Amino acid sequence: MTEVPAPGTAAWFLPAPDRRGHDRTRSRDQDGFEALYTGEMRAVTVFLMNLGASVYEAADAAHEAFLTLLPDKWRELEHPRAWLRTVAYRTYLRQATRLTHPLDSVPDRPGGTCPVDLVLLTEEQTTVLRALGRLSPAEREAMAWKLDGFTHEETARVLGKSPEAVRQAYVRARKRLITLLGLKREAESGE
Structure with a gap:
């Protein structure tokens, strides 16, 4: 399962700051992507659950959809909400065709990075x-x-x-x- 860092840690994809430690573009880019991620991650996950995905399948597909936006594609989209849902749904359908079941349960990762915590039904x-x-x-x-x-x-x-x-x-x-x-x-x- 591919994971994207939780909101507040999206700086990993941005360019390094200049020698003085400042980068105004970085701040605007970081805020823009974080706002998109924070505003849409839960909604895309629930959308996929409405289409039949389990909470884990939905979160995984939603993360994959967000990954396709990096580093710069998210700025170019005219309708990012619809685009995210379309890509996430296609990702979910591809996942469902290659689904395998592990023999042992997979432990949760430490650090609170699991998006499932955000989806309480x-x-x-x-x-x-x-x-x-x-x-x-x-x-x-x-x-x-x-x-x-x-x-x-x-x-x-x-x-x-x-x-x-x-x-x-x-x-x-x-x-x-x-x-x-x-x-x-x-x-x-x-x-």
Whole structure:
């Protein structure tokens, strides 16, 4: 598993400071990448979990996606949120095809670098993840993008589908989730 240092330690990829110990570009670059990493790492991990990844698979794929941004690609992206999710999802799919199971459990690394600590799921969120697992791949994909705040048009552009196809998959997913989670009965009984 590839790990990226935790927020606050992203300086490892930046150029060394000048002889006086100053580098204004370094400070701006560091702040920009740290803000992107801090703001999106947890969200990308949860997005992948909504698509079926375990918390460890999701964190690993999210880290790999962030690694592809270094050293300079992150500055050039027009839509970094969508780009990160697309790359992370493709990375997760590649990981799933070459998945191996170790014989012994792998110990956690010391130092608090595990991103899984940032993803704590409530009982309700766990129930929703299980229900998402029962959707078709297209429905689950449409719902995951919507849960992450993307419009149908943005999702369609990223996935290379028509907005109507994404909208229909979302509507089907929403109806199935209402049924799977028992929300219809609560709505009908006035609770």
